[in-house]
Amino acid sequence: MYSFDLTDEQKMLTDAVQRYATRQLRAMYREAEEAGALPADVIQTGWELGLLPALIPESFGGYGEHSALNGALIVEALGYGDVAAALHLLSPNLVAIPILLCGTLQQKQTYLPQFCTETFPKATAAFLEPTVAFDPHHLTTKAHRVGDEYVLQGQKTMVINADEAETLLVYACEEQTGTTQAFLVPVHAPRIHLKRRERWMGFHALKTFTVELAEVTIPVANKLGGPTGIDLDAILTCSRIAVAGLGVGLAKAAFEYARDYAKERVAFGEPIAHRQAIAFMLADMAIEIDATRLLVWEAAWKFDQGRPAVHDAYLAAHYAADMALKVTDGAVQVLGGHGYIRDHPVELWLRNGRGLVTLVGSVIV
Amino acid sequence: MPISFDVPQDVLNQTQMTRMLAEQVMRTISRYYDEHEHERPWEYINVIWPFMQQIEAANLERSLRRNGQALAEEAGQTKRSTTHVRMIHMIEALSWGDAGIYLCTPSSALAGAAIQAVGTPEQKERFLRRFTHGKPKWGAMAMTEPQAGSDTSAIQTTARLDPQTNEWVLNGTKTFCTNGRLAACESDGLIVVWATLDKSLGRAGMRPFVVEAGTPGMHIIHQEKKLGIRASDTATIRFEECRIPFDHILGSPELVRPDEQEGKGFKGAMKTFDATRPYVAASAIGIARAAFEFTRDTLAAQGITIPTSAPLHQLSAVQRDLLQMEMDLKAAWLLTIRAAALLDAGESNTLEASMAKVKAGKVVTTITQKCVELLGPLGYSQDLLVEKWMRDAKINDIYEGTGQINTLIVARRILGYTRAELK
Numbered sequence: 001m002y003s004f005d006l007t008d009e010q011k012m013l014t015d016a017v018q019r020y021a022t023r024q025l026r027a028m029y030r031e032a033e034e035a036g037a038l039p040a041d042v043i044q045t046g047w048e049l050g051l052l053p054a055l056i057p058e059s060f061g062g063y064g065e066h067s068a069l070n071g072a073l074i075v076e077a078l079g080y081g082d083v084a085a086a087l088h089l090l091s092p093n094l095v096a097i098p099i100l101l102c103g104t105l106q107q108k109q110t111y112l113p114q115f116c117t118e119t120f121p122k123a124t125a126a127f128l129e130p131t132v133a134f135d136p137h138h139l140t141t142k143a144h145r146v147g148d149e150y151v152l153q154g155q156k157t158m159v160i161n162a163d164e165a166e167t168l169l170v171y172a173c174e175e176q177t178g179t180t181q182a183f184l185v186p187v188h189a190p191r192i193h194l195k196r197r198e199r200w201m202g203f204h205a206l207k208t209f210t211v212e213l214a215e216v217t218i219p220v221a222n223k224l225g226g227p228t229g230i231d232l233d234a235i236l237t238c239s240r241i242a243v244a245g246l247g248v249g250l251a252k253a254a255f256e257y258a259r260d261y262a263k264e265r266v267a268f269g270e271p272i273a274h275r276q277a278i279a280f281m282l283a284d285m286a287i288e289i290d291a292t293r294l295l296v297w298e299a300a301w302k303f304d305q306g307r308p309a310v311h312d313a314y315l316a317a318h319y320a321a322d323m324a325l326k327v328t329d330g331a332v333q334v335l336g337g338h339g340y341i342r343d344h345p346v347e348l349w350l351r352n353g354r355g356l357v358t359l360v361g362s363v364i365v
Numbered sequence: 366m367p368i369s370f371d372v373p374q375d376v377l378n379q380t381q382m383t384r385m386l387a388e389q390v391m392r393t394i395s396r397y398y399d400e401h402e403h404e405r406p407w408e409y410i411n412v413i414w415p416f417m418q419q420i421e422a423a424n425l426e427r428s429l430r431r432n433g434q435a436l437a438e439e440a441g442q443t444k445r446s447t448t449h450v451r452m453i454h455m456i457e458a459l460s461w462g463d464a465g466i467y468l469c470t471p472s473s474a475l476a477g478a479a480i481q482a483v484g485t486p487e488q489k490e491r492f493l494r495r496f497t498h499g500k501p502k503w504g505a506m507a508m509t510e511p512q513a514g515s516d517t518s519a520i521q522t523t524a525r526l527d528p529q530t531n532e533w534v535l536n537g538t539k540t541f542c543t544n545g546r547l548a549a550c551e552s553d554g555l556i557v558v559w560a561t562l563d564k565s566l567g568r569a570g571m572r573p574f575v576v577e578a579g580t581p582g583m584h585i586i587h588q589e590k591k592l593g594i595r596a597s598d599t600a601t602i603r604f605e606e607c608r609i610p611f612d613h614i615l616g617s618p619e620l621v622r623p624d625e626q627e628g629k630g631f632k633g634a635m636k637t638f639d640a641t642r643p644y645v646a647a648s649a650i651g652i653a654r655a656a657f658e659f660t661r662d663t664l665a666a667q668g669i670t671i672p673t674s675a676p677l678h679q680l681s682a683v684q685r686d687l688l689q690m691e692m693d694l695k696a697a698w699l700l701t702i703r704a705a706a707l708l709d710a711g712e713s714n715t716l717e718a719s720m721a722k723v724k725a726g727k728v729v730t731t732i733t734q735k736c737v738e739l740l741g742p743l744g745y746s747q748d749l750l751v752e753k754w755m756r757d758a759k760i761n762d763i764y765e766g767t768g769q770i771n772t773l774i775v776a777r778r779i780l781g782y783t784r785a786e787l788k
Contacts, residue, residue: 001373002450002706003366010367069368135676236674263780279776279787280769286779287700287720294699295692298370314674319692357677 004297006073013054014073020046021081021249029082032205033348038088043120046089052096053116055365060112066100068238068300068309071365072245076293079249083352084205086246090363091160094125095169097238097364098182102230111167111184125169125182126156126211127361136171136236136361139180141213143172143223150174150183150223152216155195158362162187162194162209169224170213171361180232182224191216202351233310237303239364240317244296246363247320247356248289254331254349255285261344262334278334285327292316292323321357328353366445373447376454383455386412387462392750395463398596399753403588405547406466406596414501417472421496424448424481425489432486449640449705453647457698460651464757465596467648468543472496476504476548476557478637479573483616492555492575505548507539507558507602514541515770517559518568522604524560526618531611533574535560535582535604543764545600546585554578558604563620573615582607593756635715641765642718643704646725649761650698653729656736656754657690663740686735693728700724716778719771726762726771733758 006014024042032038051074056062078086096115099107115121129140141154152172162168165187174181185192195210224230259282262273272278299312328350332339339346390409398406427448459467473480473496480492496502513519522537535558539545548554555577563570576583587601611618661671664683671687672680680688700721707714733755737744744751762768777787 001366001369001371001445001447002702003369004703004706005366005368007367133676133678135679233674259779273780273782274786274788276773276776276787279780279782280772282779283723283772283776286775287724288696290703290717290720291696291700291724294703295696297368298695298699301368301370311673315688315692315695318677318688319696 004294010070010073013070014077016049017051017074017077018080020049021077025078025081025085029085029205030342030345030348032082032084034204034342036204037207038085038205042085043088046085047120048118051089052093052121055093056096056100056112056116060100060108061116062112066097068241068303068365069297071238072241072296072300075242075245075363075365076249076252076296079246080253081249082205083246083250083355084203086249087160087203087206087359087363090242090365091124092121093364094127094160094362095123095167095184096121098125098169098224098230098235101234101238102182102225104226107184107224107226114167122165123167123169124159124161124165125171125361126159126162126213127171128156128158128358130155130157130210136232137180139171139173141170141172143174143181143183145174145176145220146217148220149217150220152183152185152213152218154213156211156213157198157208158358159209159211160362161207162211163197163207168192168211170216172213174223174229177229179229181229182235183218184222184224185213185216185218189216189218200355202348202353202355234303235364236360237299237309237313239360239362240313241296241300241303242363242365243356243359244292244299244313244316244320245365246359247324247353248293248296250349250353250356251285251289251292251324251327254328254346254353255282255289257344257346257349258282258285258331258334261338265335272334281330281334285330288323288327292320295319317360318357324353324356325350372454373450375447376451379451379455380458382416383458387458391459391462391466395466395750395753396747398463398466399593400595402590402595403598405551405598406469409466410469410471410501414471417470418497421473421477421493424477425493425497428481428489428493429486432489446709446711449643449708450702452640453643453701453705456644456647457651457654460648461655462651463596464648464652464760465594467651468594468597469547471501471503471547471552473502473504474544475506475637475641476555476575478640479506479557479615480575482636483573488575488612488615495553495555500552502552503544503547503554505542505544505554505556505600507542507545507556509541510538511540515767518571520559520561520571521564522558522560523564524562524572524574524614526611527608530608532608533611533614535574535576535607535609538586538601538603540587540601541589541764542600542602544598545602546588546598549576549578549583549585549600549602552578556583556602557615558602562618566620570620572618574609575613575615576604576607576609580607580609592759593753594760638765639714639718640708642722642771643701643708643714645761645765646697646701646704646718646721649725649729649758650694650701652754652758652761653690653694653697653725653732656733656751656758657687657694659749659751660690660736660739660744661687663743683739686739690728690732690735693724693732697721697725697728716775719766719774719778722766723768723771723775726768729758729761 053062054064144151168185191214193212198208295316299316302309331346525534561570584603589599704717704721
């Protein structure tokens with residue numbers, strides 16, 4: 001039976017995140033963007049919402065269970081607040097969720113309680129590589145097995161909060177099998193180099209780094225999932241759901257801002273929203289946002305049901321990236337000249353909107 | 366109920382029947398009726414009629430129950446209705462078979478929707494019982510006029526009460542009436558005709574009237590020749606001193622000034638769109654899926670497949686086109702399911718119905734046009750059905766409110782604007 005109603009628990013969850021996004025993230029995002037740093041207290045407040053422990057079972061220190069659907073609801077609300085802050089806040093997920101999905105019992109027992117603490121966990125992942133031909137199933141970073149150790153070699157980009165992290169989940173091509181595997185690496189291991197803080201078109205408040213692994217050696221036991229390894233498609237699916245959900249939230253923010261502006265702004269004697277040229281753009285935005293949200297929910301619901309969801313999430317992520325770009329661009333257009341200057345948020349949202357397509361692997365729920 | 370995309374069991378139960386019908390009956394006669402425009406697809410009509418009688422009977426019982434004392438009981442029921450969700454699945458599957466032939470489905474259709482929306486229990490019984498037995502019958506709605514399409518308030522057809530005989534006298538011309546000829550003279554059906562009691566009142570003066578088949582003064586004066594959906598009967602009807610009994614009016618004969626209250630009759634008509642727009646969206650999606658699946662499978666035979674999750678830079682232009690079609694199709698379908706499910710849950714869905722209609726009308730147009738392009742000479746050839754699907758598709762962005770009218774409805778709703786504020 002079809003149903004599109006949130007449960008009471010989901011409503012409480014989204015209300016709480018939405019409140020945080022509206023009151024805290026919306027209050028600081030422009031300043032943070034200009035300063036290139038997120039306020040620590042806002043991140044701490046966000047962490048105290050307990051979003052990650054809510055996805056981790058009690059046996060590993062949390063108080064819930066993994067749900068891609070709940071994750072989708074959370075990222076939409078966070079994306080509505082600020083994408084940079086969302087990416088920062090969700091960066092520990094990049095390690096915790098793959099462990100939750102693919103880790104051995106021992107890995108879960110060792111690592112997951114570290115994500116259920118009061119302070120922000122010092123963990124992140126290195127997934128993306130600085131190449132135009134980036135393919136998650138064929139990484140250029142290599143993991144070569146030598147005896148009881150793996151030797152990691154390669155270059156990673158968009159490693160969020162790498163400077164503060166203690167644990168790094170590095171994705172690499174396991175040379176013996178040719179498959180993509182993930183390895184738990186202590187950041188302070190020798191021959192890991194934080195090359196530089198990166199600058200992107202958007203997300204200026206977010207700290208990301210280029211990380212070089214120059215023959216980094218780690219024990220075999222640090223391979224995620226043990227001998228079986230990881231289910232990369234499952235990880236990518238949850239990441240695509242997160243990206244798509246962020247897109248819905250971001251687009252919703254841009255749509256609402258443009259809608260409200262169009263109702264206020266008077267030209268030729270009446271609000272510009274009285275004109276179909278503007279009103280129809282807004283209507284299309286609303287339709288596309290709703291459609292995308294349904295695509296995200298369906299993919300997440302399928303994943304939670306244990307049904308094949310790889311392709312659904314792939315479609316949702318692409319659809320959402322296109323949609324978010326179109327909507328944020330439309331919002332700038334509705335504001336006209338005002339949309340182009342940094343007094344209004346829409347130019348920032350457009351820059352963030354274009355970035356979504358590259359975020360697969362950099363956010364996960 | 367928590368979020369769920371599970372197809373309801375009763376929908377699954379009907380799927381086998383509709384698929385069989387679409388594949389084995391509709392597809393085999395599809396080209397023939399495209400080429401023989403004003404013939405009737407009896408192969409299909411005779412097969413679907415028994416099924417439609419069951420649906421009509423169930424709808425009528427439910428509608429009568431809603432009028433009666435069982436109202437409270439129904440409200441207390443926790444089991445959600447699946448009527449509209451079932452309908453959109455059926456329409457989608459049948460339109461995958463052939464959208465023009467699907468439109469020839471014998472049923473009370475839009476006339477039934479109007480009667481159920483504003484008719485009294487007695488009227489429902491009198492007018493709709495006929496669709497539950499006997500020979501195939503059609504109901505039709507006559508709204509559009511030569512000078513009044515989307516602007517339904519501009520209709521010129523008049524209804525005048527003859528106090529001598531206590532009859533309504535209709536005068537005017539209606540065009541683009543789907544199944545008009547089937548309803549008016551090829552079966553014991555009926556037509557719901559929109560006419561004005563007082564032109565000066567605009568919408569508030571409009572009322573729907575039921576005119577039964579064979580009523581003197583009702584003449585079919587033209588059958589359209591169309592771009593697509595050629596199997597569908599599209600009639601022009603002239604009413605000349607057409608007399609119908611007083612109790613054939615739907616809703617109150619009392620008139621109110623427009624400043625006092627929006628015309629109830631008109632609102633009743635608009636309410637029926639809440640159901641029919643998702644139906645049109647579903648039909649659009651059926652055609653789009655037919656074209657998409659054919660194109661996908663034909664290209665797959667040439668080694669061009671849709672990747673499960675490959676990076677974009679590895680895709681060819683054709684693969685990206687396929688991906689875009691698949692995404693659009695899914696997006697439109699989910700919007701349509703939501704609109705129908707809301708209606709089943711007894712919630713307002715005017716906004717969602719228009720959203721679905723806009724999206725589905727748009728994507729079926731672009732998908733079918735793209736399929737003709739991708740298939741090259743095969744797409745353009747009349748040996749195959751793809752070119753026909755493209756012609757059939759276009760109507761979905763036009764009838765039951767053009768894409769623009771439905772966008773306007775969405776725009777007004779999201780902006781909180783009246784008709785006066787956003788024209």
